[in-house]
Amino acid sequence: MDIKQLRYFCTIVEEKQITRAAKKLHMAQPPLSQQLKQLESELEVTLFERNGRLMEVTECGLVLYTKAKKILADLDETVVEVKSTDEGLKGVVAVGASKSCFSYLPARIKAFRETYPLVTFQLREGDTFHISELLKTRAIDLAVTRLPLESSDHEFSMIPLPKESYVFVIPQSWWQLVSKKTSVQMKEIQDFPLLLLHRINGKGQFEMIVNECKRHGFKPNVILECPDASMILSLVESEVGATIVPKSTLSAIPQLNTVALSIEDSEIVSESAVIWLKDRYLSKSAQHFLELFQQDVIK
Structure with a gap:
């Protein structure tokens, strides 16, 4: 039969x-x-x-x-x-994101759902090393993460995202210590205890910030290292110290009792990218989602 x-x-x-x-x-x-x-x-x-x-x-x-x-x-x-x-009209798109990069996703997911309402999403969070491992094991389709990557770049295809500056974030109650200015110079940062993002594996923002401080003639007073941006900002709110993070991090993790100041004389910038495994099958739904980054329709 x-x-x-x-x-x-x-x-x-x-x-x-x-x-x-x-x-x-x-x-x-x-x-x-x-x-x-x-x-x-x-x-x-x-x-x-x-x-x-x-x-x-x-x-x-x-x-x-x-x-x-x-x-x-x-x-x-x-x-x-x-x-x-x-055809990409149905399915599941699994997306990984560094917590400090999450702000790149909401508007794009919303725009994508307007065209493909039957496609659902699974979101996974982790640092760059963890995100890379999730991609290698096919636990996720693509990811938005900070550069540089821990894995060799030749393993991944990527779409670079706009570079962004770093900001100096302090508790609101400390604002008077910099005369309530909206920006500071690097030399003013040396007087503050710093809480810095530090990857569990490999090098990244931590080394870049420390080297920038040394370039300006001082060794930063780093009192805490942590791989989690939300924990860092929570500690800043609690007046444990100040931090230096990419500006978009504040959009991903809004804070009520902090002040973000631009850094006038810093040359460091944060680079991020959408990445996926090179030469591997990518579902049509995931390809359609990538198009939102390729077209750069969301500013």
Whole structure:
């Protein structure tokens, strides 16, 4: 018994005649009759009783018809779903993001959902090293993360995002210590205890900031290192110290009791990118989501 035989059988039930069923199926009557005989022989039951020119379904035939209709409906639905998934109209997009890069996602997810409302998202968070590992194990499709990458760049394809400056973030109650200015110079930062982001594996922002401080003639007073931007900013709110983070981090993790100051004479910038495994299959849904970064339609 196969799908073709079930379709033939259901058509005979609905048309009540072999001749009409054959016409609807665009086939000759003898092959259709043969298929019905094969089905009855395999099941070892009688599926129809003849009543003149009509074919009346038996009790066994009615059971088969009910089950067959459900099987065929499920199959048709599956075909539609598979095709929709292949076209990117349905499916799941798994996205990883460094916490400090999360601000790149909300507007794009919203814009994407307006065009592809049946596509859902799974979000995973981690530092650059963890994000790279999630990509390698195919736990996620793509990611938004800070550069540089821990893994060799040749493993990933990427779309660079706009470079951004770093800001100096202090508790609001410390603002008077810099005369409530909206910007500071690097030399003023040396007087503050610093809480800096530091990757668990490899080098990144921490080394860049420390080197920038040294370039301006001082060793920063780093009292705490942490890989989690939200924890750093929470500690700043609690007046444990100050920090230096990419400006977009504050959009991803809003703070109420801090002040962000631009740094007038700093040359360091933060670089981020959307990355995915090079030369690996990427679903159509994920490809459509990437297009929002390629087109740069969200500013």
